[in-house]
Amino acid sequence: MRRVMPLPRTGRRHRNGCVEVKSYTKHWTCVFPQHGPGKKHERPIVLASWQQEIVDAHPWDFVRGLIHSDGCRNMNWTTRMVGGVRKRYEYPRYWFTNVSDDIRQLYTDTLDKLGIEWKHCTRAGKHYNISVARRASVALMDAHVGPKY
Known part of the structure; x- marks a missing residue:
């Protein structure tokens, strides 16, 4: 700096x-031209070429920073009928929530490059949430993202 x-x-x-x-x-x-007046979801958030080079060289650091600022890892659960009995299943999931389409796109593009499977999760008609819940993808995220402080 x-x-x-x-x-x-x-x-x-x-x-x-x-x-x-x-x-x-x-x-x-x-x-950092992304910073400026107004709400970030109302202005373009585009990485300069030198910034994209850094993200390409250190994609896990980028993903970790995004999760630590606008995401979390939690235990999700669901129930299923098995042999006539309702059973509860728990599994870890990473969430990333951001109103900016551009920031979500930067996140998901980087996940794609890393081979991480993700899905959009629409809540209350809003598509701001990105979920990583597949076992192999969560294991990769666990190995590289680390705990949030």
């Missing part, structure tokens, strides 16, 4: 599971 924006001062603080890095300036929008 100091190389890109030497002024103003940057700050670092060790937190549980991460290092928090801060720098306050109005000029960050010059480096």
